[in-house]
Amino acid sequence: MRFSAATTAGRYLPQRLALRIRPLLGLIDAVLFSAGARGEAGRMSLIAFSVRIVSAVIAFVSQVLMARWMGSFEYGIFVLVWVTMVIVGNLACLGFHTSIIRFIPEYRERGMMAELRGIVRASRLFVLVASTVIAGLGALGVWLLSAHIENYYVVPFILGIICLPMIAMSDLLQGLARANSWALFALSPTFLVRPLLILAFMALMLLAGYAPDAKTAIFAAIAATYATTLGQLIGVTSRIDKRIPAGPMKLHFGQWFIVSLPIFLVESFFFLLTNADVLMVGAYLDPNDVAVYFATVKTLALVHFVYFAVKAGVAQRYAQFTHGEPQKLAAFARETVSWTFWPSLAMALLVLALGEPMLTLFGPEFSAGYPLLFLLVFGVVARAAVGPCESLLTMSGNQNICAAVYAMTLAFNIALSVVLIPLFGLWGAAMATVFAMIFEAGALSFTVWRKLGIAMVIFVPAKGAA
Template identity: 30%
Template sequence: MTKSSLPQSQNSTQDTPGKEQKSRQLDFLAKDTLIALTIRIFGLILTYVVQVCLARWMGKTEYGIYEYVISWSMLLGIPAALGLPRTVLRLLSEYRVKEDWGHLRGLVRGSWLLTLLVGVLLSLGAAGVIWVLNSFHNFTYATSLLVGMALVPLQALTLLQLETTRAMGDIALAYTPSQIIWPLWVLCGGFLLFDANHSLNSLPMIEVATLLLSGILLFQLWLLWEKINREIEPVTPVYSYQQWLGIAGVLLLQQSFGVILNRTDILMVGSIIGPSEAGIYNASLKTSIWVSFTLQVVNMVVAPLFSSLYAQKDMQGLQKVVSRVTLWIFWPSIVLALGLIVFSKPVLSIFGSGFTAASWSLKILIVGRLVSALCGSVANLMVMTGHQNKSVIVVGCTVLLNIVSNAIAIPMFGIIGAAITTSLTVIVSNVWYSILVVKYVGVRPSVFYSLFSLFNSELAKKS
């Protein structure tokens, strides 16, 4: 054996395990993406079935009260969680790579207790406000709203446990309880109440939903701790609340901006033009989201891997994963976008004959969603690699751009103006994120780079 052949042999034996490990990572990623896709599809179908059945059993007034209360509990659950869910998702992956088991156990336990405490305090505060308002001006659904405030800490814990379990690498356990089991049990509970009383009111339905979610969360928490105790060394928890809350505060601000951004156009259309136009525009807005369906599914799975690879400083592996998932996002998004553009009127007619007026709005909104797919999972990359402070500036600026542009465009062009503004905002934010990812993360997320790399790889194989 020559001196020159020895290093080659060593390199080949070192490279092979690395390649095999990256191949396994992509295989696991593909498997988890398939699981997430299945859960997401069944969850959407089940949620639709629950909405239809409850509306028929309860009637539009009682069902409206039920949905109103559930919506408020979900909205208040976001500040109650303090931004900790996304913080846990990012840091747990990092702690696992560094084998920092003390901080890992401390973060899981500390974030859960803190979320529960803040959730209970916020729900009590909200209940107090409702009670005071009702004493001055009596409204019929005050009791239902008061009872529904018990859901606030549960909604916050739902978000936290989902992201904690996701960071621990169990996609099925993360999403199945909240997206499959809870809606299914709510449907069964509603049916039993309706069958027993031949009617269904919002108050008992809210009580049933609260009780069921409590049981599901406790069961998920038990399974989560069983998983942690199996996989993580039993060490004394270490708590770093100052660091955790510093990150969480920025992520909560970013999430709040995101909620505002997603609601601004529909609220301003309703305020400036009227509720009828808002309903028509909402149909196009909801339909356009299907173009982002694959992006949402992939984001469900890939975020912890981004954090792990970046913590390992494996930039080559990170680039490979980013390029692969960008292609996974792109092709289905193209197919869905073209299908919705071609069949925009038939699809919108499902909502009713008057909704076909939103055909051009739908096409414009699809352009923005498609650009988002072209850019890939850029927002996730910024947060999962510790650059959340820079990403919150992007969201804040695009919220301001969205509000100002809508205020100008909606009075001039109606719902088409709202669609143009929303698409423009989506494009600006995603291009901005892409530039920041290249500059600060050090990978190229766009589909053009991914396609170019794939083309070069195929040429290399043939040569």
């Protein structure tokens, strides 16, 4: 007889409490006991959740140390450059890092091994070439516009561009690993190994006598990024070669690019939306304000990682259910909303309780960001309340309208930032971010309901779908 976590909770805990924790216990139950679709997605989500927990701790500790070593001004310069490089590196994949999560399971299930070999080989080559070209154009642009950029940003940005091809390749390799349900292999290089290496290389350079400034931190980031991505490339390639037998390849690059382009737009708008506040603060305020705002956002990582962990675990399963199993897709999608919302809400309360002492660790001036947490947390919880809607839309072939939603949300966010940041400073940035996130959550949930008939809202029952 099987005794699951969810069953035990329902029997021995007060009913109201059991209803609140059942979604999370259901996820644990799926990991421990389930087979098939639900078990695999639950396993991936819990692995991703665990990696995100460890990653959040590593990121927080490393950012505290970097801020302490460099001071808020130099730390703010490094933050703006690094965030920009991570964004552009992700966009340089042109959507292939996500579209392969859709194509690889499909080709494998249909026995289309030639196409499978083709997309695995072509995607890596394409991303490497595209990201290298974009890096070259970026360096040229910084050099041409150097007279219009604050001089303390010019050299760090040029140095940061060296990372772009490896950041892009790392994101593609993460997609290849996710498509094969290798959760640890997908997430650990980016979220565990790279930040630890950045911290280690930075510490070594300081011990060697280098100045504790943004340029030194970027050199550490370059070394860490190349070391991580090359190791990731060797590991993923080795595992793929063992899983896919040798044979002929078929290339459908036109089809892949047509599908990847709208996904690229979705990912671009989402990634820009996720980081637009930091970029807008950097455009209007000085590096000290960038540092305070970024530290505040990093403190919210404990809430954010729940959403990203569930998203990482369910995207591939969404893609499989879209092939003729609408009822299973609807039930599973509704379940992922609960997986996202309740843990996010618990983490949000924890962050609000511990936020001020956590920010003070960065330095006494960083405590100015604590009041912003009470506003920013509303946006994060609003996003969690609708689950990974964009993954559901993308994997069900509705990536075009998803891209349109993100385009509107990004435009809304930027417009609000342009108006509010000059008037209210960091509070203006926080307000713009929260309003945009609420708009995003509502628009995505409504789109899923109209296109798929699934009510992706935590407090709306499943029968509420048309």
